[in-house]
Amino acid sequence: MVPLTRTAVVDRLRASGCVFAEDEADLLVEAAADPEELAAMVARRVSGLPLEHVVGWAEFAGLRVAVDPRVFVPRRRTEALVREAAALAAPGAVVVDLCCGTGALGAALAASLGRAELHAADIDPAAVACARRNVRAAEGRVYEGDLYEALPDALRGRVDVLLANVPYVPSDEVALLPTEAREHEARLALDGGADGLDVLRRVTARAPEWLAPGGRLLFETSERQVPSAVEAVTGAGLVPRVVTDEELYATVVVATWVGAR
Template sequence: MFSSSRFSIDLPVLVGRLRAAGCVFAEDEAELLLAAARTDTELAAMLDRRVEGHPLEHVLGWAEFCGLRITVDPGVFVPRRRTEFLVREALAARPDAAVVVDLCCGSGAVGAALVAALGGAELHAADVEPAAVRCARRNVTGTGGLVHEGDLFAALPGALRGRVDLLAANVPYVPTGEVGLLPAEARVHEPLVALDGGADGLDVLRRVTAGARQWLAPGGCLLFETGERQAAAAVEAVERSGLVPHVATSEELYATVVSGTRPPV
């Protein structure tokens, strides 16, 4: 247990306030806040933000993802633990990938994790949100990766056409009518563009599948998350694009990943 003796706010007080605010893992969060804060003033401010409902990752300034510490700025989509399944599926599909694209990259967590596991690859990440682009640059610069601002494929350098081995697209897939049902941490503090997938949640996904083939290398693979009940429609979109579909699920992480592979010839 982390010692709180250097702060005027002690651990039991922290835990009590966090628990009263509805934080399920109040003890763990209190430990993280104590470890992150440098002064009483900073600890009090962090505690207030968390109690007000800000995501813990925004309060701390980072999230753990695939064993990496990913910088997460306020207003940027927080990488979910279930998305680690997307990374695992991508690595299983193309363990030899030399060119990786992280589309709808948010913080750049997926791209950073893929390149770290691959032992180095050419990485391009892209997002339409300026705040996400700034944050992603902080996370992928050390890998030699580049982050581009713009709408999906329009953001990417044309020289990537036909060269991409792994195209990971963490597209929004919450139906518009269900966005209001999301936890306040998400719907209030994360960008709507990273959550709202249109009427059935698949609007952005269909745009990605429609354009993916021309960017993938022969044998290249597109992967994205979707809801379990959306998987059949997502597979249809993949098939219409001329890619070979595959669906994988993780009961442990409650995650569904749909992929589409460009035929090698």
């Protein structure tokens, strides 16, 4: 086998439709242990496998986050959610990352705070296994189960920051997603039901049970879903604030629990 040169890698990636072929080529060349592995990785990428699944990691909020096959790849726009949470939380905060996927959000927030009591949960066993690797540095714990049902009762009323990167793509729009997401990420991490907000409504409805007084729920949504998302927040007795990041094209809702225990 003739080893692939960087130029050859770029050419193959570009021919397959990769927009950032040169950047991806650099990552693949760096990640491959030998020419045979490089050729295999290029072939997987050209076949449509997400780059993060090929190399096994994603860059997120300054961290290198492990990404296993079929697990949702953390999006750069979601860094806006983590930045907002970091601005609101104090070191030592009790943090829960629901629908955690790789655990990137909780790991990044814990790293930003320097110290946190981190808990994460996901219904997907593959995501749970991946997240456990990513929260290890923060000494976080990851649970498998459906939203709050996965969490220990001891967390009720104690959570300072509740991160919930819930699926919010309407069911009939999942087919319109890029092939990388549609074919290589678990559908349950993408499909948010008829209007995209089914899981969010379940999260907001029970958030007051778990948040500490003054605690905050933060989630990402689309701009057009904001009115319905805010309605779900206020209906649960939380006070909403909408934050937009034009650079990352992100919309984050911060919902505060102002009740008392």
